[in-house]
Amino acid sequence: MSDATDVSRSRALAAKVLHAAFVILKDKGGEAPGRDLVAEIPNKVELDDWAKASYEKSGNIRWQSTLHFFSIDAIKAGFLVKKKGVWYLTPEGEKKLELGPKGLLDAATAAYRDWKAKNLNADTPIAEIQSPLLGPGEIEEHRQEATIQELEEASIDGIKAGIDKKNEYEFQDIVAALLRGMGYYTPFIAPRGKDGGVDIIAYRDPLGTVTPRIKVQIKHRQDKAPVMEVRQLMGLLQKEGDVGIFVSSGGFTPDAKTAARGSHVHVELIDLDRLIALWQEFYPKMADDDKVLLPLMPIYFYAPK
Incomplete structure (x- = not known):
């Protein structure tokens, strides 16, 4: 005692x-x-x-x-x-x-x-x-x-x-798996070597006839994504119903966050913490083939009021 x-x-x-x-x-x-x-x-x-x-x-x-x-x-x-x-x-x-x-x-x-x-x-x-x-x-x-x-x-x-152990293409596959777990179709995932600004295109329906139509840009690196890269994604949102998602494992600079908040088009910024929170939330809804990309094990604790 x-x-x-x-x-x-x-x-x-x-x-x-x-x-x-x-x-x-x-x-x-x-x-x-x-x-x-x-x-x-x-x-x-x-x-x-x-x-x-x-x-x-x-x-x-x-x-x-x-x-x-x-x-x-x-x-x-x-x-x-x-x-x-x-x-x-x-x-x-x-x-x-x-x-x-x-x-x-x-x-x-x-x-x-x-x-x-x-x-x-x-x-x-x-x-x-x-x-x-x-x-x-x-x-x-x-x-x-x-x-x-x-x-x-x-x-x-x-x-x-x-x-952190994943390469950029494996990280891209994780983001695509998350979108599928959230109920989206991913008809386009950029092949290796392609760098056209859009890494994933996701739709609510298989044919992309229902909005939003999502264009995803992904950066897997230590440094923060600068405002210039966020603005490049904004420039790719040309059609009504287009939505941009920028996933950066290194986060975003303050200017990049300000630009996204003030944009006339919808650009959602997802840093590593938010990606992990979403992965945990939608993990139970994912297909087994997607779960193995970043497998989790739930553990339950006694939690009295």
């Missing part, structure tokens, strides 16, 4: 790493993949041997587990959002940065207590709601939720690693 000293030491560590995570998120414009965020924290704060030690049973590193555990308070407080392995700093969370490490964690805990009071059943002891420390049941709930979030981030990393 942990004593008060252990609890105090853990909260001090939590305050330090949580605040560092918020600072990194702010510096990155408010969002970052969880794994990238965790990798940067040791560059922001000093971690002693106790913080860097691994737990004997799980093998998890103490400071990383502490960060994930206490991030649950920040999420319930509305300071932080985690979605598909990406962490997002909310405006409320950014404002709390000025409180410093301890003030930020205390504010998250207090807001969590308010959330808990509003969402617990009537027979929950008042002392449990008012206590600054988590009760045994709450600790287990935090651990379970933090573990699931860590596993989700690991799964996203695994999918990204799988995609």
Whole structure:
């Protein structure tokens, strides 16, 4: 059983790493993949041997587990959002940065207590709601939720690693498979060597008589797609009912995103995170021949209310 000293030491560590995570998120414009965020924290704060030690049973590193555990308070407080392995700093969370490490964690805990009071059943002891420390049941709930979030981030990393190993033509086949899983027909997939600006043409019906008629451009590389390439796709949308989709595993420059939002023709930008989210969503609807291009394995967890 942990004593008060252990609890105090853990909260001090939590305050330090949580605040560092918020600072990194702010510096990155408010969002970052969880794994990238965790990798940067040791560059922001000093971690002693106790913080860097691994737990004997799980093998998890103490400071990383502490960060994930206490991030649950920040999420319930509305300071932080985690979605598909990406962490997002909310405006409320950014404002709390000025409180410093301890003030930020205390504010998250207090807001969590308010959330808990509003969402617990009537027979929950008042002392449990008012206590600054988590009760045994709450600790287990935090651990379970933090573990699931860590596993989700690991799964996203695994999918990204799988995609990174694909060449440009295999990546093109993945995009075509996704479109078929979404209910589209793909009568044209550019052969190797062709570079005419359109890599895939997709229709809602086999003959392309029903709008939208989709023209897809695909780039599989590390650097962000520039505005010039997005505008090239716009120029190919000549007929009424034409829709453009630009898939870039490296993402898009700010100018490219602005151009797509302000375009008089519909151009949808899909980066790697969005592609993975769509692949996960429509994977059950795909044909077996398409699933093998990027196979997934669903895992189910017990999730009580």
